[in-house]
Structure formats: structure tokens, C-alpha cells
Amino acid sequence: MGDPHGVGIVGLGVISRAYLNTLAQHPRVRVVAVADLDAARAAAAAATVPGVEAVSVERLLHHPEVATVLNLTIPAAHAEISGAAIDAGRNVYVEKPLTVTFPEARSLMDRSAAAGVRVGCAPDTVLGTGTQTARAAIDSGLIGRPLSASAVMVTPGHERWHPDPDFYYAPGGGPLLDMGPYYVSALVHLLGPVRAVIGAASRLRDARTIGSGPRLGQRIPVEVSTHVSGVLEHADGALSTLTTSFDGVATTAAPIEVQGESGTLAVPDPNNFDGEVRHLALGGPGWRVLEPGAGYVAASRGVGLIDLVGADEARPPRASGAMALHVLDVMTALLRSAAEGRRVELTTTVARPAPVPLTPAQEWSR
Structure with missing residues (x-):
């Protein structure tokens, strides 16, 4: 290229x-x-x-x-x-x-x-050592057959810190379309594509107050659901539960957990590139932290574009349009399911991107 x-x-x-x-x-x-x-x-x-x-x-x-x-x-x-x-x-x-x-x-x-x-x-955060180390652990059989996962994102809303937060509460925004891509992309990397979803959604209030910057105190309209929950049926049979909210204060839940027949993984926030991956084995003595074993080390936003530039026929881009299309299909299907009160089957699928081998910063950044 x-x-x-x-x-x-x-x-x-x-x-x-x-x-x-x-x-x-x-x-x-x-x-x-x-x-x-x-x-x-x-x-x-x-x-x-x-x-x-x-x-x-x-x-x-x-x-x-x-x-x-x-x-x-x-x-x-x-x-x-x-x-x-x-x-x-x-x-x-x-x-x-x-x-x-x-x-x-x-x-x-x-x-x-x-x-x-x-x-x-984007997101390319899932190409960092956090999500990729967890994926490598799953692929190696560390937790046995993956059965289920949970993904949770709860914040009180971006208007508290963003000086121009209007688009977060306009069509195309909301917690699912804004933050959901991180979590859904991670779940697809970890467990594969999704075949159907069931969703529910709500809106806490119809206006928000900007909390910083030159527009401090200005009220903006809320046109989208601000709390969305759902169940994702993965093609291989695993079930993921997803919660994204701009209405809560905080949560003690792990950003992502993956449960398998013989163990559980706690996966770091997919909004970040790195973070601790923790493993609890069935009958084991307790949680242990896995050493980073895959992913772009010390990565930052833009590594997905670098990955795109380096892709070829043998190794397609990992943060690809095909992945983003499938992720958007998942999210819009969840919103449609919430509105219509029914299970919605997806119209797309995608292959899990090639895993990222452990790649030191001096290699990917050159």
C-alpha cells in the first residue's frame, strides 16, 4: 500500500x-x-x-x-x-x-x-495485550470450552467531562453505539461472531446538563436510549450478556468475564489496550494474573490503521470494515429487539480476525 x-x-x-x-x-x-x-x-x-x-x-x-x-x-x-x-x-x-x-x-x-x-x-484497542492475551488463553484451552461471557459498562454520562457532548445523545450515540463497539468487538474476538440477539432499553431522562467547558450548565436533549442490556447468541452456542449505561454511577463488575467448563477469565476494559488478565481454574487456589502473551505491546489509538496498512491477501486487516459491520449489526439488532420485544437474527457474520502475536512496541511502531 x-x-x-x-x-x-x-x-x-x-x-x-x-x-x-x-x-x-x-x-x-x-x-x-x-x-x-x-x-x-x-x-x-x-x-x-x-x-x-x-x-x-x-x-x-x-x-x-x-x-x-x-x-x-x-x-x-x-x-x-x-x-x-x-x-x-x-x-x-x-x-x-x-x-x-x-x-x-x-x-x-x-x-x-x-x-x-x-x-x-475502530476500535483497535482489542488488538492490545489485554484482549489478545485473553483470546490466546481461550484458544489454548485454558478454561476449557467457553460457555458464556458478561460485558458491563456503566458511567453517569459523558456530559460530565466532554465540553461538546451533544452527539453522544443524538441518533448514532448513546452508550451502546458509543461504547458498545469496544465490548462487542472484544466478545467477537474472544468467542466468535454472533447469530442472534435479545435486547431491552430505557432512557432515564430527556435532557442532560454539560458539566465542563465554555458551555457549562447548558442543557442538551437526549434522543436515544441511555441504558441498553441484551443477550448475544454466538454462532458456536456461547451466550454473552451485555450492559451499557450512561445512567448509573459505577459498577464493581469486571468489564468482561468469560466462563468456561474448567475456568473463568477476567478480561480488562476493552476501552484500553492493556490491563491484567486474571484466571481462576476450577478447583484452583484462587485468581492468578496471566503474563501478557499476545497483542501489540504499549499500543495506542492508530495501531489499527498501521495494521491495515500492513495487511495483505494472506492476512486481512484485523480492525476491518467487515468486523465493524458485524458489530454494528449486533448493536442495531439489540436496539431493534428492544423496540419490538422479540429475538432478532443477524444478517451478517464475520471470521474472527487473525490473533495478534506478542509484538513488542519497537516492532509494531517501526
């Missing part, structure tokens, strides 16, 4: 700094240009990385040195910007979720296939 691989970034909000920190110094890629609706914000970001241009979105999409567009816009703009990049013959790597609606995502993937370009999508 070219070396160094030219990248253009559209959308320079809070998360863009984490991506720039990873990509700006990486020898396999070169950040060529950045664009944002706020031209001053684009100029400020460009000034932090030598050789980067601040340009219009249209110029970036057709820039001759941009091979891949990194789409960091708000979820409502994901389909439009990613589609325009595909139409311009560019590969796309997009922040989660892939799009706001499943039909948009399906159309996007069809367009990318027709255009012969690649699509990748």
Missing part, C-alpha cells in the same frame, strides 16, 4: 490528538493533510506536525499523496465522509461506529468492494 503510506485526517476533535501522537512519528505512514469544519482547529493541528497541510475536506479527499482517509468526524458524518473518500478512490479508516445506521454501513462496504479500496474501523 505504499511506503510511507500517505494519510489524511478529517475531523480534529478530542480523539484526534491520540491518533496524531501514534501516526506522526511512524515510519510506515506519513500524515499528509488535515481538515476540519473549523479551519482554525485544522491549522492548529497541522502546526504540531512538520510537513502537514491544513486543507479543505474536498482538497484532502483528492490530495494526490493521500492514500487513506482517517475519518474522525462525529458519527452522523461517518457515512458521508467515508463514502466520499471511497468515491475518490481512497482507503478509509473510521472511528467507531462505522456509520449511524446499518443500511448506511452495508452500502458503504458494498461501495468499497466495488471501488477496490479497503475499509478499517
Whole structure:
């Protein structure tokens, strides 16, 4: 895909700094240009990385040195910007979720296939040593046949810290579409694709108050469910329970637990790249911490794009559009199940991505 691989970034909000920190110094890629609706914000970001241009979105999409567009816009703009990049013959790597609606995502993937370009999508946190070490343990038979899993995310809401949290409570937001991709992606890496779901959802209140920044005290409307629970039926028969909430305060539950016939794994927060994986064997003396045995060591946001650049026919991208499409199918099916009061079968499946061998930072970051 070219070396160094030219990248253009559209959308320079809070998360863009984490991506720039990873990509700006990486020898396999070169950040060529950045664009944002706020031209001053684009100029400020460009000034932090030598050789980067601040340009219009249209110029970036057709820039001759941009091979891949990194789409960091708000979820409502994901389909439009990613589609325009595909139409311009560019590969796309997009922040989660892939799009706001499943039909948009399906159309996007069809367009990318027709255009012969690649699509990748966050989260790439599941490629770190946390989730990957847990996956390696499961694949090795450490807990026997996996039977079930639980995944729990409870917070009081992002408006407490984010200065512009509106999109978290607009269509495409909410705890499931915002945070669910981390947990559902991890569950698919750990236990494989999902065939059907049963969901329930609620909304605690119809407005939220911004707790920081220049809009402190401003009330914003809530248009989505803010607590979603569900059961995921995996293709191999395992069952996962999922809870995502912007209505609670905290939880003592492990972010993810996987139960098997002969043991249990406590898996770290998939919103992070690393963390302790703990194992309790049937009849064993107690919990023990597993040494990191797989994954990109000391990884950071953007490693999924690096993985995409290095993929080929023999090893497809791990943080792929196909994975993101399936994850979105799971999440939108949960919301549909909650609305309709019935079990919903999925229309997609996906192969578990290739596991990530233990890869020291000096190897993946070069």
C-alpha cells in the first residue's frame, strides 16, 4: 500500500490528538493533510506536525499523496465522509461506529468492494495485550470450552467531562453505539461472531446538563436510549450478556468475564489496550494474573490503521470494515429487539480476525 503510506485526517476533535501522537512519528505512514469544519482547529493541528497541510475536506479527499482517509468526524458524518473518500478512490479508516445506521454501513462496504479500496474501523484497542492475551488463553484451552461471557459498562454520562457532548445523545450515540463497539468487538474476538440477539432499553431522562467547558450548565436533549442490556447468541452456542449505561454511577463488575467448563477469565476494559488478565481454574487456589502473551505491546489509538496498512491477501486487516459491520449489526439488532420485544437474527457474520502475536512496541511502531 505504499511506503510511507500517505494519510489524511478529517475531523480534529478530542480523539484526534491520540491518533496524531501514534501516526506522526511512524515510519510506515506519513500524515499528509488535515481538515476540519473549523479551519482554525485544522491549522492548529497541522502546526504540531512538520510537513502537514491544513486543507479543505474536498482538497484532502483528492490530495494526490493521500492514500487513506482517517475519518474522525462525529458519527452522523461517518457515512458521508467515508463514502466520499471511497468515491475518490481512497482507503478509509473510521472511528467507531462505522456509520449511524446499518443500511448506511452495508452500502458503504458494498461501495468499497466495488471501488477496490479497503475499509478499517475502530476500535483497535482489542488488538492490545489485554484482549489478545485473553483470546490466546481461550484458544489454548485454558478454561476449557467457553460457555458464556458478561460485558458491563456503566458511567453517569459523558456530559460530565466532554465540553461538546451533544452527539453522544443524538441518533448514532448513546452508550451502546458509543461504547458498545469496544465490548462487542472484544466478545467477537474472544468467542466468535454472533447469530442472534435479545435486547431491552430505557432512557432515564430527556435532557442532560454539560458539566465542563465554555458551555457549562447548558442543557442538551437526549434522543436515544441511555441504558441498553441484551443477550448475544454466538454462532458456536456461547451466550454473552451485555450492559451499557450512561445512567448509573459505577459498577464493581469486571468489564468482561468469560466462563468456561474448567475456568473463568477476567478480561480488562476493552476501552484500553492493556490491563491484567486474571484466571481462576476450577478447583484452583484462587485468581492468578496471566503474563501478557499476545497483542501489540504499549499500543495506542492508530495501531489499527498501521495494521491495515500492513495487511495483505494472506492476512486481512484485523480492525476491518467487515468486523465493524458485524458489530454494528449486533448493536442495531439489540436496539431493534428492544423496540419490538422479540429475538432478532443477524444478517451478517464475520471470521474472527487473525490473533495478534506478542509484538513488542519497537516492532509494531517501526
